[in-house]
Structures are given as structure tokens and as C-alpha cells.
Amino acid sequence: MKAAVLYKYNEPLKIEDNVKIAQPKEGEVKIKIAVTGMCHSDVNVFEGKTPVPPPVVAGHEIAGIVEEVGPGVTRVKPGDKVVSAFIHPCGKCRMCVSGHENLCETFSQVRLKGVMMDGTTRLSLDGQQVRTFLGGGFAEYSIVGENALTIVPQDLSLDKVAVLGCAGLTGYGAVNLAKIEPGETVAVIGVGGVGLSVMQLLKASGAGRIIAVGTKKWKLDRAMELGATDVINSKEVDPANTIKTITNGGADVVIEAGGNEQTINIAMNSVRLGGRVILVGLPPVSAEIPFKVANIVRNGITIIGNYGGRPRVDMPRLLDLVKLGKYDPTKLVTGKFKLEEINEAVKLLNQGEAIRSLIIPD
Template sequence: MRAAVLFNYKEPLTIQDIQIDEPKDNEVLVQITATGMCHSDVNVFVGATPVPPPVVAGHEITGVVKKVGRGVTRVKEGDRVVSAFIHPCGKCRNCISGKENLCETQASVRLKGVMFDGTTRLKLKDGREVHIFLGGGFAEYAIVHENALTVVPNDIPLEKAAPLGCAGITAYGAVNNAKIEPGETVAVIGVGGVGLSVIQLLKASGAGRIIALGTKKWKLEKAMELGATDVINTKESDPVKTLKQITNGGPDVVIEAAGTQETIQMAVDGVRIGGRVVLVGLPPVSAQIPLRIASIVRGGITIIGNYGGRPRVDMPRLLELVRLGKYDPSKLVTGKFKLEEINEAVKVLEEGEAIRSLIVP
């Protein structure tokens, strides 16, 4: 099969013919229809998320099941599926206690670029192993653990469902963990795929005022289209001062979806006394971000780390919201690229001119 392989950090991807093995126990071979391009993939390409090359990234995957391994019960051949970026083992302490988004087994292999058994299913023609990042969707086929997969109803186009695999399920987890009460004021920092999904889900959940903060005028306009009631361009005004002024002391909740030192500090400084901050954006693995602890303690601020949602529980709910028209992942898609055009998609994303590009093999 063909795949977009990274051989060295900060170098272009190359299209290679590589070998893909048969699925093992509880694994599924998926023929890929579309894979969304996320900033987390770019972090792999530049070495900020140091999965060892050669590696195939891509984790917002939709496709059709072509073959199932022994013991698979969740899907069958011919099913149309979406894959979450979280692949729960279903057996570790967190999985069995209802926190499968924090699967300890996946956490142990995530940066190694291998499956649960410590090996990969991809090889170059010379026999070298090729690693994967959360699925390896920038290819024609992928091997995925069955617990990451959800069957997509026939009335939802597969391409439309692709952003659910990361942007959608991450946003769902953030809104769910924030425990939004009807009418609460919520600020969303970052208006990329996750932030714009958060805004749609906040509207669906009954939040009151929804304030989007970002730097790109066209993305802020998109935020208003999708449910934001107010926007703040953080390049044109002091965001914390403006946020506190227009909300009379700060929002009840701030959901941070950009993952930089500046935006994380903005979230903590901008929330009201007694408020909640949900951290969603992922900075580079090596980043250490200082916070003013005294202001957090004196302000009684709750900081919640959120790593996505639960694939087997939350993905079916997301799909139902899509069917009902309360969440539209296709509104995030700003372009489609063939597999051999993938470096162009990377460039557009790095320049801030894309929300979600689909790579369609």
C-alpha cells in the first residue's frame, strides 16, 4: 500500500509503497476514506512529539473495515467506521473504571509508535519497521484496535465524520468535564478544529454566553457562525482585560484549546474567582509552563486537564448530535488533498490558513 512516511524530523513526507501485516487479536484492517490533518500530527513531523521515524501519522480516520483479527466483536467486514485517536485497551484500571480516554496501556506505547504488543504492522521494502502515531492514517490502509472504532450510520457521509476522531471527541470530553450548567458564560481560547467544535457543543449543551478568543479574523467569523456570541481578537486588545470587562469579572469557565504558554496563562488569569479552567491544547512534550499558583489558590480556581473523550461511550453520542444537526464537523473542513499532496496540507496548516484539511487517498 501507499503511505506518507516521515524519515527525518522537519523534512517533507515522502510517499512510499510499504507492507502492512495482517491484523492481530482485537485489531482491524481499515481501508481509509479520509484522514484529518491535525496540529498534533505536525508536532510529530517537527519532533515536538518525538515518535521515532520512520513514522506514519494521521489519527482522524474514517474508512471501511476490510478484515478483522481474532476476537473482534465491535465491528465486522464492510462496516463504515470512524476511529478515535484514543485506542482503549479495555483492560487497564482506567478503562474498567470508566476513564478509557486515559488508557494506561495506550499511554505506555503512544510515543513509541507501536501497537499494544510493542510491535508495528508496517514495514518498508528493505524490512525496516515503520512506526505509527495514533493509527497511522496518512495511508491507504491502517491497523486499528477495535475499541477505537465506531460504526458510522449510513446517513452520515464518511468524510464528514473524519474530524470526529480528534477534534470532535476532544471537544466532547472538554465540555463534558467542564460540567457546564445552563446559562453559564464560557470563553474558548483557540478557534481551530477543537475550539470550533467546543463552541458547537457548548451551544448544544445549553451554555449561555460563548466568547471565542483567537488571532485570525476569518476564524473568529467562523466561530460566530457556529455559535459564539462574542469574539475577542487577542492581537488587537488585551484579552484578559477585555474578557473581564465584558463579563463583569470573568467567565464561569474557560476552555483553553491552543496549548501555548501565553494562552494557558490567559485562561487562568481571565476566569472569574471560583471559576473553572479546562486545559485541552497540547504544547510540545518538553514544554514547562509556569503558573502563578498564589492567584490560583486565592481565586479558588479549578484547573481540569482533559485528554479527549471515551470512544465507546462518547463517539456514538457525537454521531447522534451530527444526525440531529447540533454538531457539524464538515464546517471545520477547509480543504481536501490527495495523499501525494500531503506536504501542501502541512504547509497550509502551519501557516494558520486551515482548520481541518482532509487527506483522501
């Protein structure tokens, strides 16, 4: 099959035509990929900031058709339209059975190794194993665990729902974890795919003032279209002070979706006394970002890390929100590219000129 393979960090991806894919094993599903969204987490792999060992095929916002199922699979069947979450829960560990499958203990042990739950890969090229990052969707086919998959209603197109696999599910998990009360003021730091998903879901959940913070005017304009009541360009004004001024003391909740030291510090300095900070953005794994702990303690700030949502519980709800018109994932898509054009999509994302690009293998 055809796939975009990373051989060395910070080098262009190479399109290979003869990657071999094995049959799915116990609990696994082979998907013929229709479309895969490109996320900054993929770019972090390409740059070695998320150090999955190459050669590796990335891509984790996958939508397609079930081609084949392995032994024991009961949730999907060949021919089903499916969307895959970037989280692949085992369904059996302590976290999964206690309702926290987004924190699956088994998956957490393998996700940065680029292997399946059993520690092996399903891809190879010229006799060498090829790893995958959270599904390996930049290819014609992918093999994932069945618990990552949700059947897509026939009246929804696959290119419409692909970005639910990460941007949508992460945004849903953040808003759900924040336990937003009607009318609460929420600041969202970062207006990429996750941040714009958060804003739509905040509006659907009854949040009051929704303040978007970013650096690109066109993205802030998109935020206003999708539910923001106020926008702040952090290149033009001090964002934390501005938030505190317009909210008379700070936001009740701040959801951080940028994943770098600057955006995290903005979040920590923008919340009111007794408020909540939800950290969603993923910095490089080696990053150490200091907090002023005394301020956190004295101000009674609650800091919560959020890693996505629960695929088997939250993804069906997201699909319902799409059908109801309360969440529109197409508003995140800024371009479509053939697999052979993937390096151009990477370039645009790195330059801040894209939110989500769709990669189409055919």
C-alpha cells in the same frame, strides 16, 4: 500500500508505494481508509515536538471501511463503515473498567512509541519497521484496536465524520468534563478544530455567553457562525482584560484549546473567582509553562486537564449530534488533498490558513 512517511523531523513527508502492512492481530482491525483529517498534533510529530521515532506514518482522524478483523474482534465486521478515535483503549486496565478509557493505562505506555499494544508495529518498508502515530491514517490502510472504532450510520458520509476522531471527541470530552450549567459564561481560547468543536457543543449544552479568542479574523467569523456570542482578536486587545470587562469579573469556565504558553496564560487570567479552567491544547512534551500558584489558591480556581473523550461512550453520542444537526464537523474542513499533496496541507496548517484538511488516499 501507499503511505506518507516521515523519515526525519522538519523535512517533507515522502510518499512511498511499497509499504507492507501485516494482518491484524488479536483485537485489531484493518481499515481501508477513505479519508483522514490533518491535525496540529500530526504536525507536532513532523516537527519532533511530539517525538515519535521515525520512520513514522501519522494521521489519527481516520474514517474508512473495515477490510479485515483479527481474532476475538466482536465490535465490527468486514464491510462496516467506521470512524476511529485517536484514543485506542485496551478495555481491560483500571482506567478503562472504571469508565475513564480516554486515560487508558496500556495505551498511554505506547502512544508516543508509535507501536501497537504489544510493542510491535504492523508496517514495514524494505525490511525496516515503520511506526505509526495513533493509527497512521496518512496511508491507504491502517490497523487499530477495535475499541477505538465506532460504526458510522449508512446515511452519514465518511468524509463528514472523519474529524470526529480527534477534534470532535476532544471537544466533547472538554465540554463534558467542564460540567457546564445552563447559562454559564464560557470563554474558548483558540479557534482551530477543537475550539470550534467546543463552541458548537457548548451551544448544544445550554451555555450562555460563549466568547471566542483567536488571532485570525476569518476563524473568529467562523466561530460566530458556530455558536460564539462574542469574539476577541488577541492581536488587537488584551484578551484577559476584555473578557473580564464584558463578563463583569471573568468567565465561569475557560476552555483552553491552543496549547501554548500565551493561550494558557490567557486562560488562567480570564476566569472568575471560583471558576474552572479546562486545559485541552497539547504543548510540546518538553514545554514547562509556569503558573502563578498564589492566584490559583487565593481565587479558588479549579484547573482540569482533559485528554479527549471516551471512544465507546462518547463517539456514538457525537454521531447522534451530527445527525440531529447540533454539531456540524464539515464546518471545520477548509480543504481536501490527495495523499501526494500532503505537504501542501502541512504548510497551510502551519501558516494558520487551515482548520482541518482532509487527506484522501485514492
